[in-house]
Amino acid sequence: MQKKYHIIVYGCQMNISDSERVAAVLEGIRYKQTSNITEADLVVITMCSVRQSAVNRVYGILEKIEKFKKKPVTVLTGCILKKDKKKFSNLFNHVIDIKEISNLSKLLGKNIKSKKDYLDIAPRYSSKFSANIPIMTGCNNFCSYCVVPYARGREISRPAKNIISEIKNSVKRGCKEIWLLGQNVNSYKDKKTNFPKLLRQINKIQGSFWIRFTSSHPKDFSDEVISAMAECKKVTPYLNLPVQSGDDQILKLMNRHYTIKEYKNKIAKLRKKIPGVCLSTDIIVGFPGETKKQFENTAKLFRDVKYDMAYINKYSPRHGTAAAKLKDNVSIIEKKKREKILNEILKITALEKNKKYIGKEVEILNDRTKEYKNILVKNLKPGEFIKVKVTGAKPWRLTAN
Numbered sequence: 001m002q003k004k005y006h007i008i009v010y011g012c013q014m015n016i017s018d019s020e021r022v023a024a025v026l027e028g029i030r031y032k033q034t035s036n037i038t039e040a041d042l043v044v045i046t047m048c049s050v051r052q053s054a055v056n057r058v059y060g061i062l063e064k065i066e067k068f069k070k071k072p073v074t075v076l077t078g079c080i081l082k083k084d085k086k087k088f089s090n091l092f093n094h095v096i097d098i099k100e101i102s103n104l105s106k107l108l109g110k111n112i113k114s115k116k117d118y119l120d121i122a123p124r125y126s127s128k129f130s131a132n133i134p135i136m137t138g139c140n141n142f143c144s145y146c147v148v149p150y151a152r153g154r155e156i157s158r159p160a161k162n163i164i165s166e167i168k169n170s171v172k173r174g175c176k177e178i179w180l181l182g183q184n185v186n187s188y189k190d191k192k193t194n195f196p197k198l199l200r201q202i203n204k205i206q207g208s209f210w211i212r213f214t215s216s217h218p219k220d221f222s223d224e225v226i227s228a229m230a231e232c233k234k235v236t237p238y239l240n241l242p243v244q245s246g247d248d249q250i251l252k253l254m255n256r257h258y259t260i261k262e263y264k265n266k267i268a269k270l271r272k273k274i275p276g277v278c279l280s281t282d283i284i285v286g287f288p289g290e291t292k293k294q295f296e297n298t299a300k301l302f303r304d305v306k307y308d309m310a311y312i313n314k315y316s317p318r319h320g321t322a323a324a325k326l327k328d329n330v331s332i333i334e335k336k337k338r339e340k341i342l343n344e345i346l347k348i349t350a351l352e353k354n355k356k357y358i359g360k361e362v363e364i365l366n367d368r369t370k371e372y373k374n375i376l377v378k379n380l381k382p383g384e385f386i387k388v389k390v391t392g393a394k395p396w397r398l399t400a401n
């Protein structure tokens, strides 16, 4: 009988993309996907070590599996820290680095020739309309709070020709949205092709589709990227530019390599070249030593920049990082308070921005506008570009008939 697999993803779009490659390896050895974990012969967890909460969830799911009648083979992969790898190797049947995932077939007793580079594995896409395309993996930045450089290693850019070929195939099978993924897409480099050049090459691919990308590091977000975004019609007017703090001293402690003045200059240039661009950011509140005054600088940045969206995280130390050696001296109550203050500011600016759409016609794909605004539409046609008139606005969502 054909064996069944079930994949659980704890993490970001990169982890989802990794899982699509894991699924392809498993289907290559004739495993069949099941959405019912209790009937699976094999359970794969693609995890993210960035937050302790994700690590804790892995323990939670293992406890559940323990109680199943049918005990599946368990595999752990994704962004795993060395110290977690040791810990988890007693609990899982196999713990495997994502870059080694093509060896999974061998571990499961099938002698299939494996691809050298895991990014060359043709994925089993989880969406018909949207494709996650990794363009690079790893990170050289060593932000003081982040485990990614330890979990995924140094930056490796994928050959541009392989990226172009994967996108062409995705567009051929009907994909309308291409997400270019990497820990720092702005530092992409394949021989003479840097990130803006890659955007221009992808923009030339025949077909009707949108190009989105994540994540960007402000220090590498150059004028050349802004020009490419403005000139390439398929690149959507949306940018997530993680600032992490509005205070220069905290940014230094975070090892971010930019000042707030430089960050704001980049935003001003972007808004001048792409009027109406939708802007989101990532923020950490309560970084070790963050004073009330330093936090107030972040609140001021929020008021000044007027973000469309922000992903606000309360700082928690991750073992092995430089910041973990600093005293985590902002209490959880204070962190929650700071998170709430930023959310209140964001609510106001996001609503202000969204109200400007009322009465306007916008192009949408599924539940998102081209600017990546969430939109609620009656009688949605999944996977099709349609134009709708915006009738209402809330801080986190537009509505249309």
Ligand code: SF4
Residues within 6 Å of the ligand: 139, 140, 141, 142, 143, 146, 147, 148, 149, 183, 184, 217
């Ligand atoms: S840029 Fe900084 S936060 Fe982003 S993955 Fe690299 S080290 Fe982590």
